[in-house]
Structure formats: C-alpha cells, structure tokens
Amino acid sequence: MPVPAPPASRILIVGAGFSGAITAVHLLRDSAAVPANLDVILVERRSRFGRGLAYHTWDDNLLLNVPAGNMSALADDPGHFVAYLSDIDPAFNAASFVSRRIYGDYLEHTLRAAERVSKARLTCRVGEVQAVKRQAGAGLTVSLTDGNSYAVDQVVLALGHFPPLDPPPRDAFFASESFIANPWDFDALDRIDPARPVALLGAGHTAVDALFRLTSTSDRRKVYLISRRGLFTQGHRFAPKPPGPNPPFPEYLTAVPDTVRAYTRAIRQEARRKVAAGEDWRDVINALRPHTAAIWQRFPLAERRKFLARIVPFWDIHRHRLAPAAYLRLQQMLGSRQVECVAGRVQSFERDGEETRIRIRSRREGTVRELRVAAVVNCTGPNYDITRLDIPLLAQLQRDGIIRQDPLKLGLDVDAEYRVIGRGGASAPDVFYIGPMLKARYWEAIAIPELRGHALKLARLLGQGRAQT
Secondary structure, three states: OOOEOOOOOEEEEEOOOHHHHHHHHHHHHOOOOOOOOOEEEEEEOOOOOOOOOOOOOOOOOOEOOOOHHHOOOOOOOOOHHHHHHHOOOOOOOOOOOOEHHHHHHHHHHHHHHHHHHOOOEEEEEEOOEEEEEEOOOOOEEEEEOOOOEEEEOEEEEOOOOOOOOOOOOOOHHHHOOOEEOOOOOHHHHHOOOOOOOEEEEOOOHHHHHHHHHHHHHOOOOOEEEEEOOOOOOOEOOOOOOOOOOOOOOOHHHOOOOOOHHHHHHHHHHHHHHHHHOOOOOHHHHHHHHHHHHHHHHHOOHHHHHHHHHHHHHHHHHHHOOEOHHHHHHHHHHHHHOOEEEEEEEEEEEEEEOOEEEEEEEEOOOOOEEEEEEOEEEEOOOOOOOHHHOOOHHHHHHHHOOOOOEOOOOOOEOEOOOOEEEOOOOOEEEEEEEOOHHHHHHHOOOOOHHHHHHHHHHHHHHHHOOOOEO
16 A cells, blocks of 8 residues: 655745645645645746736736636635625625636735745745756755755646747748737737737637737727637626536436547537527536546547547637626627638738738638738637747756656646656656646646646645655
C-alpha cells in the first residue's frame, strides 16, 4: 500500500489567477489541515493577485457568463459570492450576471480574508518563474527571471490561458502593427482608429469581449467577425435554473455506446423532446455538466479526436453561453449591421498603405470577398499546445522531462491527483498542475464551477500530505 507523503512545509504556486489564488485560499483557510509551519508562496507576473487574465479588467461592459449563484470561488461554500455581493448592492442576487471587474475584486478579497485568519504564512511575490529544478537531495529550487530563487517542497503550476496561435496563411503580415495577436491587450485595441473598420478572427467569447471593447470606444465602428462556420454563442435565459445537487446520470444516455456519433444523436433527440414539451434545451446541457468529465474519459482517443474535429464548435456555442444582456447587445449590433459575420476561410492578408486587405472564401457560395480594415485581431481562442509556446519555464520543464503534452494538444498530462506526468510516463511526486489545461484529462475544466472543485481537492491533497508517492 502506498505510504502518504508527509505534509509539505513550503509550497510555491506559479500563477495567481483564479486557480492559483483559490488553491492558496484553501491551503490557508483549512484550519484542520494547515500545519503551523506551512509557507505558501504565490508568484504572479501581474501586480494584482487573484484576478488572472479573465478578471484583470476595469471595464464593466464585460460580464460573467455564469449567474452569481453558481460563481462562488469556494466549492465547500456555494453561497460565498452571493453573500459578498449583498454587501455591495441589494439588487444583486443569485440570478445576477455581474461584471468581471466585481468578480476580480471578490477574488482579491477572498485571498486577503484567508490570509488574515490562517496559521500559515502567505508570500505574494511579483515576478516570473523561469525554471523548476530538482535539488540534489530532496525538494525543488524555483528560479525567477530577476535572479531570486526559492527552495520548496512542492510546486503547483497554476498556468492559465495562453494567447492564440497565428492563423493560416502564416506570412509577414503577422509582424505588422495592423495585426493584434493578443486579443486581451485592450491598450492595443484602444489605439485603433475609431473611424475605421476592424476584423476579428473568430466569433466566440474572446471575440465578443474584443467587440464590446471596440464598440464601447466608438459606437459607429464597423466590425467584421470572420468565422469559418458563422456560428454564434447562444445566450443564457433569464433566471436560469441550475440543476440540483448531485444530479443522476441522464437516463436517456445509459445504454448509449461510447461513440461521439451516438452521444450527439441522443443529446439532440433529448433537446428536441424538451423543446416540443415546452421546456428548454439548456436544461439538457446543464444536466450533462456534472458528468461530462466521465463521458470524456470513457471515449477512446479516436473518438475524442472525432469530437474535436466535428462537434466541438457546436458544443461550445451551446455549452458556454453569454449573459442575457451581452447576448442582446450582440444581437442588436448584428441587426443594425454595425457588426457583420463573414463565414468562410481567410485566403490572404495584404497591407495596402494604411489598410489591410483580407480575402475570404465564402463557406456557402464559394466566392471570394475582400474586406478592407484598419486592423485584424486574433480571437481564435487560447493555445494549449505547449510545444508552440515561447515560455522559458514550460520549455525547461519539457527539456527535463518533468511535463509532457497530451496527445490531443489540449494541455498537460496529469494523473488523478493533479501530479504532472513526465516524458517517461511517471507522475512527479512534487509538481502539480491546476488550470484550464486540465481539459486534456477532464474536458470540462475551464469554468469556475469545475475549477473551484479541482482547487479544493488539490489543496486538501497538498495540505494533508495525501499525495501518493
């Protein structure tokens, strides 16, 4: 029988976005598990801890895509966020879709509150980790780019989203000032001439964020959304009904073979049945959510590939929905033609003076259309292919065989206790991962309701020393 590892006395967490900060919160606040000599070190590139990429915004046009009642950061305290909101505005309730700026404030508050009551010590360090090396005896050395280092017992890689890859056709255009590779660089978006049109590559959540930013500074700016399929994210209904606690596995799926085709057909039939009965198709998707990871893990690798190649765009627009106000705003802009969706594949980008010419082959007619815009913004979604990231820490961990890419390029290989799996297939006893790249193992692992559960489980494994060697 494996022998439990002793509790670590020093844990360093790389990244203080949601996943890193809430893992630290649980380490700090669990009085039954926290040893008095525990040091928790949070290292974050940004100056604000807890906000990460999604909540590092002061723009109240950007709303949460989940109602407040399901946005508690703490899996063991589901009313935590709504209680926080009650001290801000009595109009907020469990059905409210509040701004991401408020949620970032909440995460900072939660981290500070946990620090105040904890027996453990928290160190928040602004910096960037460039290497994690094994010491000659036991433990790890974590080196920062500024020359400082820490000797620690365990490391948690809480790495979030990475900017998208340049889309095809790849050429010199992507080095020009007219191409904005990072859609979350709002300073760059704000510098675009407000009188001239802009093209966004993609039509998902990232594109909607960029669209709202661009049209907040210029309400007449023309924006093109270039999407291969022309699909749009669906909206939440008003006052959504979350599924009850521990919902059973859907009965209509119990005898379905473990193939993407069979599951897709069964889910579509159930959605049509719900709608015909006067109910809502969203309830079908919501009821699947607690079971999606188990379904994903039952699929063989070949079936997972089919899902990614054929189904994922349709799944995403129904599963990851917009707040009602955001959806209405998008529909109004589409109706007024301020925003236009162009469905097709980009054939070329070409600079022409101060303009960029984009040639697009239409998905429906097959004809080629040319757009002239001031700038192109890459909103194709985060990149999780670690072999194509220019990040010194990930490069070092790959060279040393401590981490490896999953076969589908969705993230990192990890085991059931969040330990990273290295080149040879063995789990590291003292290096862990939490964040959106857990989708490689669980698929459903990029939203708060799932990540908070993973953060609680990981913190308990770390704090109580139950990570198996």
